[in-house]
Amino acid sequence: xxxxxxxxxxxxxxxxxxxxxxxxxxxxxxxxxxxxxxxxxxxxxxxxxxxxxxxxxxxxxxxxxxxxxxxxxxxxxxxxxxxxxxxxxxxxxxxxxxxxxxxxxxxxxxxxxxxxxxxxxxxxxxxxxxxxxxxxxxxxxxxxxxxxxxxxxxxxxxxxxxxxxxxxxxxxxx
Numbered sequence: 001x002x003x004x005x006x007x008x009x010x011x012x013x014x015x016x017x018x019x020x021x022x023x024x025x026x027x028x029x030x031x032x033x034x035x036x037x038x039x040x041x042x043x044x045x046x047x048x049x050x051x052x053x054x055x056x057x058x059x060x061x062x063x064x065x066x067x068x069x070x071x072x073x074x075x076x077x078x079x080x081x082x083x084x085x086x087x088x089x090x091x092x093x094x095x096x097x098x099x100x101x102x103x104x105x106x107x108x109x110x111x112x113x114x115x116x117x118x119x120x121x122x123x124x125x126x127x128x129x130x131x132x133x134x135x136x137x138x139x140x141x142x143x144x145x146x147x148x149x150x151x152x153x154x155x156x157x158x159x160x161x162x163x164x165x166x167x168x169x170x171x172x173x174x
Contacts, residue, residue, distance in 0.1 A: 114145050
């Protein structure tokens with residue numbers, strides 16, 4: 001099994017990891033490469049090898065790269081939450097324009113599956129071998145249910161509060 005360096009980045013530098021999955025992937029990869037390899041144009045294999053054998057110093061450099069990346073995005077006026085919100089908004093607009101019922105039907109199935117699995121865990125005597133599988137399935141369906149709720153109703157105000165707290169911390173450090 002090959003080492004997945006992106007999983008390590010998700011743990012140490014979640015902002016950079018989030019950027020890897022979107023339109024800022026190039027900038028995020030350059031930041032990670034510069035921090036870990038000392039050059040902005042490192043190849044995937046180089047990054048994987050360097051992060052697989054990462055030292056605490058390397059992880060500290062990665063964390064610093066994340067902080068620098070966040071500051072740079074703020075300077076450029078790029079807000080990760082705004083990008084994610086625009087992505088959800090475009091999906092909603094597409095759904096309205098083509099009158100696509102598939103997302104709504106999938107949402108019903110996910111919620112039905114989640115509550116059915118939850119009820120089975122609570123009320124049905126399940127063999128021990130299947131219990132862990134049902135718990136895992138319930139957790140996955142619960143995550144999907146949260147994602148669906150966010151899609152249809154937006155995220156909580158916690159995101160705005162988190163941004164305000166980060167801004168306050170940045171001002172204290174700067």
